Amino acid sequence: MGRRYQDGAAPSITTIAAMRHPGPLSAAALAVALLAGCTATADSTTTLVAERPTTTTSTVPALTTSPTLPATAGDPYFPELGNAGLDVEHYHLALTVDPDTGVIDAATAQLTVTALATLAEVHLDLIGLEVTEARIAGKPVATRRDGPKLVMAPGSPIPEGTRFVVTVDYRGTPEPFFIPGTDFRAGWVVTAEGLHVIGEPDGARTWFPGNDHPSDKATFTISATVPEPFIAVSNGVLRSTTTDGSHSTFVWEMNSPMATYLATLVIGELVPVERAPAAGVPITDWLPSDLAASPPNALARAGEMIEFLETWFGPYPFSSYGHVVVPDFAIALEAQTMTVIGRRAVTERTVLHEVAHQWFGNSVSPATWRDIWLNEGFASFAELLWIEHVSGAEFMNAEARRRHEQLGSSNHPPVDDPGATGMFGVHVYWKGALTLYALRAELGDDTMRQILTEYAQRFAHGNASTADFVVVASEIAGIDLGEFFRRWLSDPDLPPLED
Numbered sequence: 001m002g003r004r005y006q007d008g009a010a011p012s013i014t015t016i017a018a019m020r021h022p023g024p025l026s027a028a029a030l031a032v033a034l035l036a037g038c039t040a041t042a043d044s045t046t047t048l049v050a051e052r053p054t055t056t057t058s059t060v061p062a063l064t065t066s067p068t069l070p071a072t073a074g075d076p077y078f079p080e081l082g083n084a085g086l087d088v089e090h091y092h093l094a095l096t097v098d099p100d101t102g103v104i105d106a107a108t109a110q111l112t113v114t115a116l117a118t119l120a121e122v123h124l125d126l127i128g129l130e131v132t133e134a135r136i137a138g139k140p141v142a143t144r145r146d147g148p149k150l151v152m153a154p155g156s157p158i159p160e161g162t163r164f165v166v167t168v169d170y171r172g173t174p175e176p177f178f179i180p181g182t183d184f185r186a187g188w189v190v191t192a193e194g195l196h197v198i199g200e201p202d203g204a205r206t207w208f209p210g211n212d213h214p215s216d217k218a219t220f221t222i223s224a225t226v227p228e229p230f231i232a233v234s235n236g237v238l239r240s241t242t243t244d245g246s247h248s249t250f251v252w253e254m255n256s257p258m259a260t261y262l263a264t265l266v267i268g269e270l271v272p273v274e275r276a277p278a279a280g281v282p283i284t285d286w287l288p289s290d291l292a293a294s295p296p297n298a299l300a301r302a303g304e305m306i307e308f309l310e311t312w313f314g315p316y317p318f319s320s321y322g323h324v325v326v327p328d329f330a331i332a333l334e335a336q337t338m339t340v341i342g343r344r345a346v347t348e349r350t351v352l353h354e355v356a357h358q359w360f361g362n363s364v365s366p367a368t369w370r371d372i373w374l375n376e377g378f379a380s381f382a383e384l385l386w387i388e389h390v391s392g393a394e395f396m397n398a399e400a401r402r403r404h405e406q407l408g409s410s411n412h413p414p415v416d417d418p419g420a421t422g423m424f425g426v427h428v429y430w431k432g433a434l435t436l437y438a439l440r441a442e443l444g445d446d447t448m449r450q451i452l453t454e455y456a457q458r459f460a461h462g463n464a465s466t467a468d469f470v471v472v473a474s475e476i477a478g479i480d481l482g483e484f485f486r487r488w489l490s491d492p493d494l495p496p497l498e499d
């Protein structure tokens, strides 16, 4: 997530927003979830999973005695999110959308899943929306809503290790949410020009059922049917466009594992602008027609940024890149391979920040939301590297000193445990960035490049925690850096910058 921090402004924004939106799940969203009720279907005695051996079927215990894991991922900040009992391999989302109203007229989510425990029920994250039918291995199953969960009862338990397909048909209007600690409306955002999705951190569950925690990454096919002249843009590569009467269907494929919060859908009257490939990576921007006629220079530099960042982080981790410009969004989100950027947010710094997230955040995703500085501190550090690249070291050092002064010397929330409402606070971004700036000063450029490249490669397309990064850095540096990181990330005081 790219945010612009003016001098001294960010802490007060964070404080006000924290009071206004006290928890990870807003009261309004929770009310919607609770009111949605049970909507289901079908013969609950019908079994079951096609892949399941019949011998196992006949011996599984009764539903009430089946071992189940708690249906969450155990995140310290969003304890209700996710499901540690499921590993989603692929999402196939197909939506028919009216962009004028934001209504999903019809949608089907098909999840290819492996049970990591014996499952008496299958729990997915879903807030609001009307579920019209759910099927497991093609057979309709009973469903109910339990707060922010969609619960499906397969009739008899699904054994651990079973690979199966869950299909959910649904419709309705997704409820937007607020990014914790901010005043930014996110989720499924309907504008005068169409709509867009900002999923971080927990907005994916407002528009499709899933395992909505970054620890469970999956490949995606996202298909959207929209009326002409609208275009639908999503993650990865546009595989096909078909037109039937007045409607067109756009099918996008993301073939690298992706956290749910990075899935996006943008619907608008957009024009593709092809850029020169960089480092072998094709780059396409999707812009409103006035911008397509005269594209901002900041967007045109993304290829140069990819090539520059490869010198610090190693190979770009995906097979495409691009931006989609939307109205009514003051910041940007690094949706995987397709950054969603507000028209007013198109600056070189923001573009660079979101490109850097493709390595840190998207390929290497946080193990839990407590590890958010591994996204934001790293992308902000990349901004310093870019300043040095285009303007020289003295400008980078001046910017680092300015940020250091701006942070103040004491009473810092821990960068490595900022709390749910502090996740997008200035310390996560800039004390996190200065931690890496100071590490580079301590160890030198060659060692710093090795650390960043090794970390990016070891955890590529997976997840990492703060402890994982400290291990890699200590290993490459050949010294125990635990105390260094504790001082920078955990102490309430700000260490000095070396001259």
Ligand SMILES: [Zn+2]
Residues within 6 Å of the ligand: 001, 002, 003, 353, 357, 375, 376, 379
């Ligand atoms: Zn960011």
